[in-house]
Amino acid sequence: MSNPDKKGFSKISNLVSCRQVLNIMTMFGFMLNYALRVNLTIAIVAMVKTNTTNTIGVILNGNSTTNLTTPSSNVSPAGEVEDEKFAWDSYQQNFVLGSFFWGYILTELPGGRLAELIGGRRVFGHSMLWASLLTLFTPMAAHFDYVALIVVRVVLGFMLGASWPAIHPVAAVWIPPLDRSKFMSNMMASSLGAAITMPICGFFISSFGWASVFYLTGGVGLLWSICWFLFVFDTPATHPRISPEERREIEEAIGSSTSKKRPSHVPWGELLTSSAVWAIIITHGLSVFGFFTVINQLPTYMHDILNFNIKKNGLFSSLPYLGKYIMALSSSYLADFLRQKGTLSTTATRKVFTTFALFTPGLLMVVQVYLGDVAGWSVAIFTLALFFHGAVTAGYLGNGLDIAPNFSGTIFGMANTLSSFGGFLSTWMVGALTYKDKTYHQWQIVFWVLAATYMSGAIVYVIMGTGELQSWNSPPEKNRTDEADQEEGLPLKEKVANGN
Structure with a gap:
C-alpha cells in the first residue's frame, strides 16, 4: 500500500530540493542566531531608568556598543510605549550584557564534537530552540530579579555557543565538496541579520515597549526551530522525501571523505x-x-x-x-x-x-x-x-x-x-x-x-x-567489531545491492 505522506513529500521535492531547503533554513537560522544574542543590547537603553545619564560600554559576542548614552530626560517621546524601567547603573548594565559570553565560550568545542557524534541537525536545532524559549522568558526574568536575568543570559550563551560549530557536520554529510563554499556563506547571514535586526527592534521598542523585542525574536526563533525539525534531517539516507536522484548525487559526490559511521x-x-x-x-x-x-x-x-x-x-x-x-x-x-x-x-x-x-x-x-x-x-x-x-x-x-x-x-x-x-x-x-x-x-x-x-x-x-x-580524517575504530555500518549511513547504491 502506498504511503500518502511520501506522495505529498514527492510533490514537494519536485518544487524544491532537500539541499535548497537546508540552505534556506540555515540562512534564516544564522540571521535569527544574531538576533537572539543582540536583542538585549538593543533593548537595554529603553530598559534602564533615564533620570540620570548612563554611559554603556559593552561586549556581546564581539559586538560592542561604546559610549551609547541614554537621554537624561524622564519624558518619553510622544507615542512611545513605556515599560517598567530598572535602576541599573553602568556597571550593572555591562555585567548583564557581558554575561552572555560566560556561557557562550564554554560550548564552542563541546558543541562541535557533539554534532559529530549525534548529528548537527539536533545540536543546531536544540541550540536555537532553547535559546528562543529563554528569550521569551527574558522579560519575566528581568522583572523578577537582576540576577535571574544574568542567569538567563548565561544559559542563552551556553546554548548558542554550540550552534556555529554544529553546522559544519551538517555540511559534511549534506553538501558535496565543490558546493561547500556557497553553503558556508549562509553563516554570514548573521551579518544580514544585523542589518535588519536593529531597525526592526527599534521600531518595536518605540511602538510596543522593550519587552516586545524579546517576544518578537523569541517567537520567530521558536517558529524557525519547529520548521527546522520538520524539514531538515540528519543525513540524505534518513530524509523521508528526498528523491533517489538527489540522494545518489550527494552520496556519490561526498564519497568516502565523510565516514558512513561517525568516528567514535x-x-x-x-x-x-x-x-x-x-x-x-x-x-x-x-x-x-x-x-x-x-x-x-x-x-x-x-x-x-x-x-x-x-x-x-x-x-x-x-x-x-x-x-x-x-x-x-x-x-x-x-x-x-x-x-x-x-x-x-x-x-x-x-x-x-x-x-x-x-x-x-x-x-x-x-x-x-x-x-x-x-x-x-x-x-x-x-x-x-x-x-x-x-x-x-x-x-x-x-x-x-x-x-x-x-x-x-x-x-x-x-x-x-x-x-x-x-x-x-x-x-x-x-x-x-x-x-x-x-x-x-x-x-x-x-x-x-x-x-x-x-x-x-x-x-x-x-x-x-x-x-x-x-589521512587522520578516518581513524581506525577502537575495539572495532565486524558488525555492519548503521543502516542510516549506508549509501543508496549499497542498499540496493544488498536487496534492502
Whole structure:
C-alpha cells in the first residue's frame, strides 16, 4: 500500500530540493542566531531608568556598543510605549550584557564534537530552540530579579555557543565538496541579520515597549526551530522525501571523505600536530580579532576623534553588515565555480580568497593611518574593510570540511573558542592605548596593529594552509567489531545491492 505522506513529500521535492531547503533554513537560522544574542543590547537603553545619564560600554559576542548614552530626560517621546524601567547603573548594565559570553565560550568545542557524534541537525536545532524559549522568558526574568536575568543570559550563551560549530557536520554529510563554499556563506547571514535586526527592534521598542523585542525574536526563533525539525534531517539516507536522484548525487559526490559511521573518537595527536588545523585556528583568531576591533571601535573612534555619531545614521550602521553578506555570497559562488571548472585547486582557492579577505582590510587600515582624521574617509575605509572581509567564507572559514570533514565541528569549535577572546582583547587593547590619551595619534597605533593582524593572518594561511584531505580524517575504530555500518549511513547504491 502506498504511503500518502511520501506522495505529498514527492510533490514537494519536485518544487524544491532537500539541499535548497537546508540552505534556506540555515540562512534564516544564522540571521535569527544574531538576533537572539543582540536583542538585549538593543533593548537595554529603553530598559534602564533615564533620570540620570548612563554611559554603556559593552561586549556581546564581539559586538560592542561604546559610549551609547541614554537621554537624561524622564519624558518619553510622544507615542512611545513605556515599560517598567530598572535602576541599573553602568556597571550593572555591562555585567548583564557581558554575561552572555560566560556561557557562550564554554560550548564552542563541546558543541562541535557533539554534532559529530549525534548529528548537527539536533545540536543546531536544540541550540536555537532553547535559546528562543529563554528569550521569551527574558522579560519575566528581568522583572523578577537582576540576577535571574544574568542567569538567563548565561544559559542563552551556553546554548548558542554550540550552534556555529554544529553546522559544519551538517555540511559534511549534506553538501558535496565543490558546493561547500556557497553553503558556508549562509553563516554570514548573521551579518544580514544585523542589518535588519536593529531597525526592526527599534521600531518595536518605540511602538510596543522593550519587552516586545524579546517576544518578537523569541517567537520567530521558536517558529524557525519547529520548521527546522520538520524539514531538515540528519543525513540524505534518513530524509523521508528526498528523491533517489538527489540522494545518489550527494552520496556519490561526498564519497568516502565523510565516514558512513561517525568516528567514535578524535585522533587528538594527529589533529593537534597538524599544520593544516593550526592554519585554520590561527588565521581565524587573527581574522576575528581584526573584525571585532573594526565593528566594536568604529562608533567610539568616530565619536571621540571626529565628533560624528555613526549610530544615528541608519545607512552607515547597516551598510557594512549588508556589504559583508553580499561579498560572502558572491565570493563563495565564484570560489566553487573556479573549483568545479578546474581553474583553481581547493588549496589554491582557499589561499587566494583568504589572502584577499584579510590582506585587503590590512592595506585599508594602513590607509586609515593617513586618512582617518576625515569622517568621510573613515566611514568609507571601515565599510570597505568589512565588505572585503566577507570573502573569508570562500577561504579558511569552511576549510575544516576540506581537510577533515569527520572532525570539522571540532576544528571550528577550537578556532571559535580562541577567536571568542578577540572581542575582549580588542576592547582591552583600544582601552589601554586611548585611556589617558584619546588622540588621533593613539588611534593610529590601533590602525597599525590592525594592519599587522590582518596581514599576519593571510601570511600564516598562505604558508600553512591546505585544501587536501588529511589521512587522520578516518581513524581506525577502537575495539572495532565486524558488525555492519548503521543502516542510516549506508549509501543508496549499497542498499540496493544488498536487496534492502
